[in-house]
Amino acid sequence: MRFCIGGGWAVDALLGKQTREHSDLDIWLPAADLDPLIVAFSGVGIDRVLPWGGDRPWNFVLHDGGCLRVDLHLYEELSDGLIHYGSVLTGGRFTSADLGGVGHILGTVVRCETPQWALQCHTGYAPREVDFHDVAQLCTEFGLPLPETYRTSITGDDAG
Template structure:
């Protein structure tokens, strides 16, 4: 088990701090899935956040106030996606994007990055009863596929597909009851 742990209380405290600094954060990853489902279904080692690259300075200031100010070297780190941590237990996986003139969002390098509709980050969910903005269900499924599925993806994706009537992606098999995390 990872030493890093992101409780609902920790996630909400970080989101509140980011909001106080004017950061337009959107919850992704496992907490985004659980927000869409309206209940925590497993333990989380981090908080995945989408944020506009233009909000990087206030984002860093908000996270530094919470002690989440160290880069966590991770295979595949990129200038638009990297992990920060507090050295003890809190870890934030940042996904930075830029809004294009047509309203779509650009993620990745200028030449060959990914573009997706802004609606992908317009989901409504809740963490421990508190409303949060998160990935939409359809895009949460897309963002959890396209790479070799991990155990957490095999837990999260079927739950989203069942709740929101989304076809189960190839390679995820028939619906099964998730194992306890």
């Protein structure tokens, strides 16, 4: 399967170490690869859909009935090298290179979001405490500019 680690685990993979606790594992996956992924996860007991207000056909959570959760982000690969994520009306597009990062989790090399895409994915919504942590880590480690939304809370001022 052609999957890519996203979210908080992508940040930690890029840093090469776990910096915080995680409530789930975000995975980017071509929609065409969903069936084999479901079979693989069912084999280890992660086979229930966790209902939540944000469920969409392209984004939902699988779980084991306990604490194991996988947040799936399904996308379509377009002929022009772009990726389409979301609905026809409100979806977005980005490049396959955005999912071309390389990181390490417990010494294993993993494909993950690039630092720039991981940072972009932490914008456009009201940040939580873990988002502030992840963004600070990304910006410090990779020399990325702090997004406007995060400037006041992380730096203590709003001058940027």
